[in-house]
Amino acid sequence: MKKILVTGGAGYIGSHTCVELLDSGYEVVIVDDLSNSELEPMKRIKALTGKSLSFHQVNILDKDALNAVFEKEGNIDAVIHFAALKAVGESVEQPLRYYHNNITGSLTLFEVMQDHAVSKIVFSSSATVYGDPETIPLTEKAPIQATNPYGQTKAMMEQILMDTGETYDWDVIILRYFNPVGAHPSGEIGEDPNYPNNLLPFVSQVAVGLREHVTIFGDDYDTPDGTGVRDYIHVVDLAKAHVKSLEKFATTDQETLVYNIGTGVGYSVKEMVETFREVSGKEIKTVTGPRRSGDIATCIADSSLANTDLKWTAEYDLKAMIESAWNWQSKYPNGYKG
Numbered sequence: 001m002k003k004i005l006v007t008g009g010a011g012y013i014g015s016h017t018c019v020e021l022l023d024s025g026y027e028v029v030i031v032d033d034l035s036n037s038e039l040e041p042m043k044r045i046k047a048l049t050g051k052s053l054s055f056h057q058v059n060i061l062d063k064d065a066l067n068a069v070f071e072k073e074g075n076i077d078a079v080i081h082f083a084a085l086k087a088v089g090e091s092v093e094q095p096l097r098y099y100h101n102n103i104t105g106s107l108t109l110f111e112v113m114q115d116h117a118v119s120k121i122v123f124s125s126s127a128t129v130y131g132d133p134e135t136i137p138l139t140e141k142a143p144i145q146a147t148n149p150y151g152q153t154k155a156m157m158e159q160i161l162m163d164t165g166e167t168y169d170w171d172v173i174i175l176r177y178f179n180p181v182g183a184h185p186s187g188e189i190g191e192d193p194n195y196p197n198n199l200l201p202f203v204s205q206v207a208v209g210l211r212e213h214v215t216i217f218g219d220d221y222d223t224p225d226g227t228g229v230r231d232y233i234h235v236v237d238l239a240k241a242h243v244k245s246l247e248k249f250a251t252t253d254q255e256t257l258v259y260n261i262g263t264g265v266g267y268s269v270k271e272m273v274e275t276f277r278e279v280s281g282k283e284i285k286t287v288t289g290p291r292r293s294g295d296i297a298t299c300i301a302d303s304s305l306a307n308t309d310l311k312w313t314a315e316y317d318l319k320a321m322i323e324s325a326w327n328w329q330s331k332y333p334n335g336y337k338g
């Protein structure tokens with residue numbers, strides 16, 4: 001059985017990916033410092049899959065501790081690297097913290113991988129590397145022009161991995177996620193932010209009564225209804241793209257492969273709120289405010305390369321994404337705290 005080390009496996013996307021990995025017959029080793037997550041999802045992943053996993057509370061910046069994990073676990077076939085800080089606004093306020101955690105942490109991980117002859121990695125990148133795109137939908141060939149420190153860490157990591165892949169003959173798959181949303185259909189695991197940075201967790205918290213209203217960040221964009229348009233992707237579809245990436249390693253000898261992971265369909269802020277109202281039956285008050293600094297009008301993926309090359313296609317539509325988000329939020333209004 002193949003053993004996969006998952007950094008950041010206790011987090012939102014990581015926890016869903018661990019379920020898919022265990023369901024697909026992989027052995028899972030999680031490394032997470034729990035700086036933005038909790039232990040509870042570990043129990044729920046085990047309950048959902050009926051499988052055990054190995055968890056290490058370790059910061060990837062701690063090389064000795066990371067080395068000890070690789071030594072103890074032995075025979076790691078590949079790494080899926082989720083661990084990172086991810087809030088765009090916070091990265092503008094605390095660039096050094098973001099560069100240190102995301103770049104130095106990743107470099108430390110790669111050095112430990114190299115020391116243990118582990119040479120396959122799937123990396124979490126983001127559509128944010130494209131900045132404000134000139135052409136929609138975005139193919140992987142679009143220029144890289146990140147506009148904030150968080151996005152820069154992703155662009156830099158991509159370059160570091162491309163160089164590493166070429167020089168040391170690593171197999172690297174870079175997945176550029178568009179806007180991940182939703183939760184596991186069971187409602188047992190989901191996104192659990194203290195203060196949401198993203199639209200859908202905010203809408204969910206308003207629907208469940210934790211917050212009073214959603215602020216729409218600008219309704220004067222050059223889009224059909226004036227609000228921002230994004231390519232939302234169900235987190236379970238995204239998780240499955242990681243399993244497909246591991247399968248791809250068996251059939252390729254290319255050092256670095258890059259894929260956009262989205263649906264190819266864009267929805268506006270107003271459409272997202274309206275669909276949430278329909279699904280939840282809740283009122284969901286909105287207030288229109290000014291544009292959020294750094295936001296763009298439209299971001300939609302061309303994921304045809306992932307469709308053909310990874311044999312991966314997004315299966316969940318918008319309604320299913322929002323139903324799963326609402327199922328999780330209404331079952332556990334305070335997330336993992338109950």
Ligand code: NAD
Pocket residue numbers: 007008009010011012013014031032033034035036037038058059060061081082083084085086101105124125126127177178179180198
């Ligand atoms: P998350 O915060 O829920 O998960 C990240 C996990 O990494 C957390 O459990 C956190 O505790 C852990 N972590 C952070 N720094 C660490 C360190 N130094 N050592 C060990 N563990 C550490 O975030 P997520 O939404 O699941 O995102 C996962 C990955 O996907 C990140 O790399 C993120 O940048 C990327 N991404 C996320 C989105 C999104 O909208 N959620 C979009 C594109 C890309």
Ligand code: WQD
Pocket residue numbers: 086088125126127128178179180197198199200202214215216217218227228229230269292295299
């Ligand atoms: C979506 C739309 C907002 C909140 C971010 C990161 C990106 C990636 C995914 C990590 C936009 C509008 C939002 C609110 C609103 N993360 N909005 N009111 O900005 O597309 O992408 O998350 O890699 O890097 O930048 O996602 O969910 O924040 O916003 O009107 O309270 O909703 O203006 O049009 P975004 P988002």
